[in-house]
Amino acid sequence: MLKSLLLTVTTLAIALGGGAGSVWLALDRDFEFGTIAIGNWKAFSTRGTAGADPYSKARFSREADLALGSAEGLTFIARDDNTGEMLRLHCAYRIEGPLPPARFWTLHARDSAGKVIVPAGTRAPALHSYALLREGDNTVTTTVSRHAAPGNWLAVRGDGAFSLVLTFYDTAMASGARITEIDLPHVTRLGCDA
């Protein structure tokens, strides 16, 4: 009698504990089906739509977020530089390379908790393509650093890991099927503070 009770409790403990625990573990990670990876940039194109997978839907429902619609824009997030190293706030980075067609785009940085990094002083926390210095061949080079840099400078502050968020507005790529063929700028580490 006691033995079968013990076995029942064991079964239930494994079922409930294992089931709930595995959901909790799965939702804590950033993995998602339908992720588009271009270089170091990732876009979650189905997140926040009816086409998202159940894991994405469950995670999304705990985030108090509303995703951009396909007619609005498409967001790419980079957490690593082009050597695969994590982006760190005490380092400086150069963002340079091809940009896909869009009406305009914006670039900002978020800390490891997902909050927008607002720089000290009156500098804006983001850059946008209407107000940038361009090279002779119309390309854009941007420096992300805690220290002032010539040219286009995205100012950040603080310490620790961060992510770069590049959003293209009113772009045909958001609804296009051939999205993996586009090129995005490279993120290169320039150097770090000691």
Place this chain on the structure above:
Amino acid sequence: MHRLLHAILLGLVGAGIVHIVVLLMVPAYSQRDAWSALSEVSNFHTITRLDPPGAAPLLGSIDPLFNAVGCRFDLSEGVVRLNGGGKVPYWSLSVYDRAGQNVFSVNDNSTPNPNLDFVVATPVQMIELRNALPPEFDGSVFIEADIDEGIVVVRAFSPDDTWEDTIATYLAGLACTLHQ
């Protein structure tokens, strides 16, 4: 020993079932989604700033160069009209269902006139509207959405701080009204 193995195996199968059930139930029972965040600060059919100045934004992923407003609605009470006037560099609009899933989106390039004037209606309400179009909806763009409760969000681009007042006034001037 044999019975313990049986119990563990049964437990693992049960864990799989519990995993799936919990996963599918999370969205329905979540208290941390956008709908809950918005319903804490405003009622239905009220234009609410989603990134109030000087406070934490209601939504996680709002672009710092954008201002956004949202309005919760319930189509079972009647159709919802969102309209406003003025000119801003860029605006876009999205309709979300109760779970925060994007069901429709549009930007200022895809509307015939610069004024924002949308009516959200269910397919059944659309049939009624087509039969007898109210005169005030003459210039409206109709969005057919097969949902009851939902959120409509307008985002407007604010290129720099000097635009802040213009954009904030524009968004605050939008009207989100129920038409029964």
